[in-house]
Amino acid sequence: MATTNDIKNGSILRLDGGVLWNVIEFQHVKPGKGGAFVRTKLKNVLTGKIVDKTFNAGTKVEFANVDRSDMEYLYHDGESFIFMDNQTFDQIPVPEAIVGDAKGFLLENTKVTVATHDGNPLYIEMPAAVELEITQTDPGVQGDRSTGGTKPATVQTGATIQVPLFVTTGERVKVDTRTGDYLGRVN
Template sequence: MATTNDIKNGSTLRLDGGVLWNVLEFQHVKPGKGGAFVRTKLKNVVTGKIVDKTFNAGTKVEFANVDRSDMEYLYHDGESFIFMDTQTFDQIPVSETVVGDAKGFLLENTTVTVATHEGDPLYIEMPAAVELEITQTDPGVQGDRSTGGTKPATVQTGATIQVPLFITTGERVKVDTRTGDYLGRVN
């Protein structure tokens, strides 16, 4: 069994009766008075809920064995997303709840990292940015404003993002997969 001194960003802990939590941030704190402690920000791998939790330094914690592997997204069969391991060519179904908001930026043949625990997919990690084609957007109308405006645009995956007024239907843009923000045109 490990201690709180072994906690690192990205590690997965098993707390509160077997619930899995990802460590988003951690900080060892040694105040002038009293004992040291570890302040963490944890994300529940099933629900996505983020909580702050403080541990006394040296407290025993249980780490969960989470396997991360690069997989290629193949297709959506109506119920789940099918991914193929790029090393073994094994195909696994991943439910829509596990994929979450990433489905709005997931194109066929995109390589992502799939984290599994005891064979069950926990979450997927998308690349930081993807290139998508604008399938529908209204023409931008210039008005009286001092800063650049934005308008909604639908991309080829069906997601709606905000783009600058000069973007037209058919253009390719770069989109941040974490926030859904427009990053720029792609030539």
């Protein structure tokens, strides 16, 4: 069993009777008076809830064994998203609830990282940005563009993002997968 001194960003802890928590941030604090402690920001792997938790330095914590595999998205079968391991060619179904908002940016053959624990998928890590084609957007309105206005646009996966007024249907754009923000046009 490890201690709080071994905590790093990205570690998966098993706390509160087996619940898995991902360490987003941690900070070792040594105040001038009293004992040292570790302040953490934890994200529940299953629900996505984020909490702050403080541990006394040296407290024993249990780390969970999480396997991260590079996989390729193949298709959606109506209930699950099917991913293929690039090394073993095994295909695993990942429920829609685990994929979450990333489904709006998943194209076939997209390379992602799938984290599993005891064979069960926990979450997927998308690339930071993806290139998508605009399938529908209204034409930009001539006039005052000094405000840097935006308009809604639908991309080929069906997701709706906000794009600048000059973007037209058929163009390829780069989209941030974490926030859904427009990053720029792709030539």
